[in-house]
Amino acid sequence: DAGITQSPRYKITETGRQVTLMCHQTWSHSYMFWYRQDLGHGLRLIYYSAAADITDKGEVPDGYVVSRSKTENFPLTLESATRSQTSVYFCASSELEDGYSPLHFGNGTRLTVT
Amino acid sequence: GQNIDQPTEMTATEGAIVQINCTYQTSGFNGLFWYQQHAGEAPTFLSYNVLDGLEEKGRFSSFLSRSKGYSYLLLKELQMKDSASYLCAVKDSNYQLIWGAGTKLIIKP
Numbered sequence: 167d168a169g170i171t172q173s174p175r176y177k178i179t180e181t182g183r184q185v186t187l188m189c190h191q192t193w194s195h196s197y198m199f200w201y202r203q204d205l206g207h208g209l210r211l212i213y214y215s216a217a218a219d220i221t222d223k224g225e226v227p228d229g230y231v232v233s234r235s236k237t238e239n240f241p242l243t244l245e246s247a248t249r250s251q252t253s254v255y256f257c258a259s260s261e262l263e264d265g266y267s268p269l270h271f272g273n274g275t276r277l278t279v280t
Numbered sequence: 281g282q283n284i285d286q287p288t289e290m291t292a293t294e295g296a297i298v299q300i301n302c303t304y305q306t307s308g309f310n311g312l313f314w315y316q317q318h319a320g321e322a323p324t325f326l327s328y329n330v331l332d333g334l335e336e337k338g339r340f341s342s343f344l345s346r347s348k349g350y351s352y353l354l355l356k357e358l359q360m361k362d363s364a365s366y367l368c369a370v371k372d373s374n375y376q377l378i379w380g381a382g383t384k385l386i387i388k389p
Contacts, residue, residue, distance in 0.1 A: 208284065208367070208379030209323075256322060263375045266311060266330065271322035 169193075172257050172272035179247050180280055187242045187275045189257030197260045198240040199269065200224075200232065202253040209256065215240055216263065247279045282306045284380035286368050291386045292358055300353045300366050300383045308373020314342055314353045315367040317382065323367055327353070355385075363387045 170191040179185045191198065200212040211224030213232040221232050229251060231243045244251055254276050258269040283305045292298040304312070311330040315323040329335055329344035329351060341354040355362055368380040 206381060208369075208381045209377075210379075211376070264310075266328050268313060268325035268328065269315075269323075269377070271324070273322050 170257060170259055170270055170272040172255075172275050174275060175273065176276050178278045178280060181247060181249060183247050185244050185247055185277070187244075187255055187257075187277070189240045189242070189272055191238055191240075191257075191259045191270075193259060193261070193270070194237060195259035195261050195270070196237070197263055197267075198234065199258045199260075200230070200240070200242045201256045201258065202226065202251075203256060203274075204253050212242065212255075244277075247277075249279050251277065252279045253277060282372060282378045284368055284370060284378055286366075286380040286383045288381070289384045289386065291388060292355075294358055294360060294387055294389050296358050297354065297356050298358060298385065300355075300368075300385065302351045302353070302368035302380055304349050304351070304368070304370045304378070304380075306370050306372045306378055309346060310371035310373065310375055312342075312344055312351050313369045313371075313377070314351075315369065317365045317367060319364070326366075358387050360387050360389070 173188045199214045201209040210226050215221045215234045218237050254274050256274045257272040260267045260269050286302045314326040317323040327342040334343045339356045344351045365382040365384045367382045369377045
């Protein structure tokens, strides 16, 4: 089925560990995004990508790394997890960057760093 | 700085009408979005406004006034399934989405 899928849905990791969150979309959308969502905050953009091999920082990129070797995949890596990175992470895609191009979100990954 | 303001929480009665307001201050404007997010789920797209006026889509309507930096989402004939958070987001001059913190809507029988 077409869509955007994230894995894992839930992850518990320890401080200092490296963890990778996966995101895969089947629409061939050009744009992909990683957001984190915390209580009391709006969605905050971590990184985004306009196409394969093109990535750019968002509002809160520190401590995160992304890659996009293929259009359909956009993994997010926490190089050395910290408790402040405990959050719900959403991957999203959109066809275009123009005004009307809604985001399509994955189901999210709930990450706990102990 | 860029800012989106919306009420944190609202309560309404099943069958009634509720209006969720959103005010924004952004660097440029390329459209305003409303998303619905049920607890524990992903946001889903509801509506898009780029010109002033009202856009109607079934029980949901969204209004925009660019001169006032103001939008509202109007939900009619409220149903229990409308209990969710409603997120307002604006695309700025760089086509970056600026998000409000969301309004949690509680529907009571």
